[in-house]
Amino acid sequence: MPDKKAQVISDVVLSFYKVATVDFLIGYQFRKIQEFQGSSPLTPPIEAFKNHLPRIEKFWRMQLLGEKLNDGERFDLMSIHKDLLVRKGEVNRWVLLFKQTLLAYEMDHPENKDFLKNWNKKIEEFEKRFLTFLF
């Protein structure tokens, strides 16, 4: 059921961003694109990323559900991350946090095991791709 899987994607992406945007190592990267400041500069509310999250969800729906891009829509992943000056250790941290998010989600929703396993494999492919192309 694609709708159910789209909801899984939305939930996982939200959980990941709640952690990543305030992470002590990579949070500062996301704070470069936060839309407004919260009461504390290091812990922006998740609402400060409300324009970013739908793009990320769309990306993963393409990757995991085969959804197509609309006309004029594109993802230029490598150049976006190059511009951010992402470091190797930051890729490793991103991957660790994403995998932890997938694991935690699986504990609460074991019926999605296969889907999450496939997602985990995709994360490893992107890790390789990032480490090959960015450095």
Ligand code: HEM
């Ligand atoms: C390794 C796997 C990664 C994947 C699959 C991934 C995926 C994405 C995607 C799909 C976007 C949206 C691009 C767009 O809107 O066109 C994005 C943007 C972004 N990513 Fe990543 N990312 C990865 C690693 C990282 C790392 C390591 C960092 C930083 C530590 C990071 C920080 C960001 C930030 C701050 C943006 C927003 C950039 C902007 O809108 O200008 N990402 N990423």
